[in-house]
Amino acid sequence: MTTPRAAKALRVAMIGYGFMGAAHSQGWRTAPRFFDLPLEVDMAVVVGRDREQAEKAAAKLGWREAATDWREVIEREDIDLIDICTPSDSHAEIAIAALRAGKHVLCEKPLANTVGEAEAMAEAAAEAAERRVFAMVGFTYRRVPATALARDLIAAGEIGAVRQARAAYLQDWLASEDAPLTWRLDKRIAGSGALGDLGAHIVDMVQYVTGESIESVSGLLRTFVTERPVLGSSVGLPGTGGAERGPVTVDDAALFTGALIGGGVATFEATRMAMGRKNGLRFEISGTEGAIAFDLERLNELELYTTSDGANAGFRRILVTEPEHPYAGAWWPAGHGLGYEHGFSNQVRDLVGAIAAGKQPAPSFADGLQVQRVLDAVERSSEAGSAWLDIHPLERSVTS
Incomplete structure (x- = not known):
């Protein structure tokens, strides 16, 4: 077992290069050009199963080289961090192996397919943290300036x-x-459907902005369409279906x-x-003295209502682009x-800031x-006729 060597650069390997891989690559490429990071970012290698496609991805997305064996990459001495952008059925195996090899880990959501x-994964991360090797899950909507401001305002008692x-x-692509x-419609790979894909985001968002955990659910x-055209089968005109259909x-x-x-x-x-x-993530938090509302399709705006406005009270629009707002000043x-x-x-x-600070x-x-425990309880509750189920063991608070 090794630990990351001290270096001026954080040498990153990304596993997977689809939709999320492209988004993560954008982040790795761009952040050093807008933020004064304490470590240089070295986009060292991207990993995929197909050599030719991985090399194309490396050239397009900005990675220095391509590889096809994530196990070999994890053991390399010139890699400090593993960024996991694969379907969730492989998250646990990759993340645990990386942490045990002394690599920091960034893992896309949901964390896994099962509790x-x-x-x-959480146990491996806790053990690794004792060696100053850290793991983070990618609930990226926490990094929207408006959602971060919402959390700050709620924490301040607004x-x-x-x-x-x-x-x-809410999405409509299905x-x-x-x-x-x-693969998103195959439980063996995806774990669940809208619940894990989208529900994970709103569960985390509510817990994040309120600072409170969900204790029971x-x-x-519901699955409305139980069979769909298999990719590669002959599909007719809209509404006619395909020659071959598989189970959802x-x-x-x-x-x-x-x-x-x-x-x-x-x-x-x-x-x-x-x-x-298309991508309508929305939340509204109502309190004893006001309310806060957000819509991802208007992601630079936050709505705030406070009773302190008296007779003129009503939701007011905050354009979250001022230098004082979270993240906005760098852009x-x-x-x-x-x-x-x-x-x-x-x-x-x-x-990168947390890793450099040893936090x-x-x-x-x-x-x-x-x-994950909340998602699991929701699924079990549905199977039990919508019975109320407690979340055990419960994390009492949510980190910022």
């Missing part, structure tokens, strides 16, 4: 004690019955209610069947908005485990 896998949280993540079967899952083994929609540790309640909706909604002049990709650069800033980055694998 057991997530527990093993809306008083939290009473209710309402959160939804609304058509002829949308093709992909009641859930309902995950949920299309998840609805659940949660109780917060501070006494408040929360409602959640996650679906990939919401016609007309453009006030009023010039950021986009989806900036969250990944902000994530790199936080991760645990957030969200930790323990935070990812808490989310």
